Amino acid sequence: MSGPVNAGLPLWREAALVAAKDLRIETRARVTSGQVLPFALVVVLLFAFALDPDRGLLGRVAPGLFWVTVLLAALLAVGRSVAVEQAAGVRDQALLAGLDGTGVFLGKVAAVTVELAVLEVVLGATMVVLYDVQVTGGAVLAAAALPATAGIAATGTLYAGLASGTRMRDTLLPLLVLPVTSPVLLGATRAFEDALDGAAGDAWGWVALLWVFALFAVAAGMLAFGALWEDGGA
Amino acid sequence: MTATERLYPRPLARLLAVAAAGALGALVVLGLVVAPPDAVQGDAQRIMYLHVPTAWLAYLAFGITALASALYLWPRTRAAAWDRLAGASAELGVLFCGLTLALGSLWGRPIWGVWWAWDARLITTAVLFFLFCGYLALRRVLGRGEVAARRAAIAALVAFADVPVVHFSVEWWRTLHQRATVFNPELDPQIEGTMALTLWVGVLAFTLLYLALLGLRYRIAGADEHRAAQALEAAITARRRSAELPADAVPTGPLGGAGVPAP
Numbered sequence: 001m002s003g004p005v006n007a008g009l010p011l012w013r014e015a016a017l018v019a020a021k022d023l024r025i026e027t028r029a030r031v032t033s034g035q036v037l038p039f040a041l042v043v044v045l046l047f048a049f050a051l052d053p054d055r056g057l058l059g060r061v062a063p064g065l066f067w068v069t070v071l072l073a074a075l076l077a078v079g080r081s082v083a084v085e086q087a088a089g090v091r092d093q094a095l096l097a098g099l100d101g102t103g104v105f106l107g108k109v110a111a112v113t114v115e116l117a118v119l120e121v122v123l124g125a126t127m128v129v130l131y132d133v134q135v136t137g138g139a140v141l142a143a144a145a146l147p148a149t150a151g152i153a154a155t156g157t158l159y160a161g162l163a164s165g166t167r168m169r170d171t172l173l174p175l176l177v178l179p180v181t182s183p184v185l186l187g188a189t190r191a192f193e194d195a196l197d198g199a200a201g202d203a204w205g206w207v208a209l210l211w212v213f214a215l216f217a218v219a220a221g222m223l224a225f226g227a228l229w230e231d232g233g234a
Numbered sequence: 235m236t237a238t239e240r241l242y243p244r245p246l247a248r249l250l251a252v253a254a255a256g257a258l259g260a261l262v263v264l265g266l267v268v269a270p271p272d273a274v275q276g277d278a279q280r281i282m283y284l285h286v287p288t289a290w291l292a293y294l295a296f297g298i299t300a301l302a303s304a305l306y307l308w309p310r311t312r313a314a315a316w317d318r319l320a321g322a323s324a325e326l327g328v329l330f331c332g333l334t335l336a337l338g339s340l341w342g343r344p345i346w347g348v349w350w351a352w353d354a355r356l357i358t359t360a361v362l363f364f365l366f367c368g369y370l371a372l373r374r375v376l377g378r379g380e381v382a383a384r385r386a387a388i389a390a391l392v393a394f395a396d397v398p399v400v401h402f403s404v405e406w407w408r409t410l411h412q413r414a415t416v417f418n419p420e421l422d423p424q425i426e427g428t429m430a431l432t433l434w435v436g437v438l439a440f441t442l443l444y445l446a447l448l449g450l451r452y453r454i455a456g457a458d459e460h461r462a463a464q465a466l467e468a469a470i471t472a473r474r475r476s477a478e479l480p481a482d483a484v485p486t487g488p489l490g491g492a493g494v495p496a497p
Contacts, residue, residue, distance in 0.1 A: 089274065162385045167373040175371055176389070179364040180396045183403040190407060209403055216399070224388045227307075228381070 018099070018107025022081060023114060031080050040073045041122050044128050052056055058131040063192035066120075066127055067185050071152060074112070078156035081112050082164050085200050101229025102222045105157060109218065110158060112153035120145060137195030140203045144191035147210040151184050152177075154217035158224055175181045183213055242449050250446040257439030264432040272429075279339040283432050287440035289334040289359070295327030298395035303387035314459070315452075317383035320390055321373055322451035324366050326444055331363045337386060354405040361400045365393040376408065378462060 026032055047065050051057050058065070085091060085108075094104060127133055135141075159176040163169045187206040194203035265283040272279035299320045306316035338356065351358065372389050376382035431462045 088295060159389070162389050163372060163375070169375075172368075172371055172375060175364070176368040179361050179368060180393065182361055183396075183399045186403050186407055205406070209399075209406075216395070220392055220395070224392075228384060228388070 009098075009103075011100070011106070014099055014103025015110060018104050019110040019114070020107075022084065022108060022111035024138060025084055026115060032077060032119065036073050036076045036080075036115075037119050037122060039076065040069050040119060041126055043069045043072065044123065044126055045197070048130065053131075059133050062127050062131045062133045063196065064185075064189045065092035065131075066123065067148070067188045069123060070116065070120060070149070071178065071185060072140065073123075074116055074152045074156055075177060077112050077115050077119075078153070078160050078177070079170055079173055081108050081157065081164070082160040095229075100130060100227035103226035104229065105161070105221045106218070108157050109153045109221065111152065112157060113150050116149045116153060117145070120149065133196065135196070136198055137200040137203070140195040140200045140207065141192060143179075144188050144195070144203065144210055145209050147207070147214040148184050148188035151210060151214035151217045152181055154214065154221050155181050155184075158221040159219065161221075161225060161228065184210060187213070242452060247446070247449050250442060250449060254439065254442035254446045257435060257442050258445050261432070261436050261439045264428070264435055269428045269432045275345055277339055278344040281337055283436045285334060285337040285341060286419070286433060288330045290437055291444050292331035292334050292359075292362070293439050294441070295323045295330060295448075296362065296394060297322065297399075298323040298329060298448075299366075299369075299390050300461040303390040303394075306383060306387045307391070314383065315456075317386065318452055318455040318459075319448075320387065321370075322448050322455060323429075324373075324390065325451060326447055328363065328366050328370060330440075330444070331366070335359060335363060352403065352408065354408045357404045357408075358397070358401040362397055365396060368447060369393050378459065455482055 044065075047069075048058060051061070068127070085094075085104075124135075128135060156173070156177050159180070160169065160173060163172050163176065166172070187209045191203040191206035194200060194206070261283065265280055269280070269283070271277050302316045302320035302323065305311045306313070306320065333357075338359075342351060343349050369386070369389050373382075373386050376385055
């Protein structure tokens, strides 16, 4: 809300600092690689138990299963990202350093997006091996995955900020995030299906929808964090 | 309380409640007795006299929630009353949205042969229901205060803005993969005469019911805040009295006599 207290640090620089800080914590604590990623891979196994791999169903529904798994993993990653911020006076330090809420939001979204992108690569490779998926249309897959991941990360971070400091954040976050991100699940799944079916041309409409959603979510989050940051709201 | 009283005076509340009860009574008579059974759907079509009004009210209620939230966030119009109104309206919206889904399902079973169809309108309504369930859950854990109200207002606006995106994406998805089959024009009743009148009475009755319940819920929220503020005030006064009491004064507070003795 108020003008930047810091020595004229540009927004992207603040965001980069926060993102680098989060990713550094991540490489040391290894929560994503040691907990979230194995969880996602277990879900891949569970889907095979539920849908019987012999029926040839897994390969056909792999895009949907992929994005459901990413959404579930994203809830964990986002919860972790906000929990880091609440430990022992981190917020006060960030405020004293003159960090702006908007920059913090962008930084956290960027860090979560990077973590999820790594997770998606490993998850996708696992599905290719276990579900016997033939990968085609790589450009479309990447063009859809980037905005979808950013949109999920932005929505998750926004809601985690709104629910931060409350005792029931962990149980509340899925109920808040999953309905809002339903268009992302839908769009990303259809785009992936089209790409894997060799009908990449049909996917661009969905890719456009994903971009619109991501931009909308990032803009909403920037406004909200900007308005809430200084009085401990986010 | 005085502010609540001024915004929503008691006689108006009574008038709305009586009008809603009267209109609902008229709806019962019109819907069950006067209106003829539908030529195609038979008596099942009478569910529409409830389904259409509840659907309209769910959207109205969520719209009011979004509007009140926007007015709360706008610095010039910020007032605790908007926050209370947003919460009250969202509760009713979730209630009416749930009723819409349940009534639609009851109607769908005899007419479509299924309890549920993956139609764009149905899916959007279901997502809407869960969006605002989340909003209410968030309100519950946020508690009272200015920061809580601001967070709730942001959450309401994000949820409301998401509705067109959900609707667009779902509609696109369903029409790409299958032509609309459930909203078959042949199934649409030709709405005329007493049927149209009954439907309009239904919309009016439920709108009045919504306004009456909204006012009631708004007053309860106001009274609740008032009581919490009073309790806090009383606790502060009691604490202050026990700490500042001069030794020779007559102890009156609940902790009377526990004051620090004079040197």
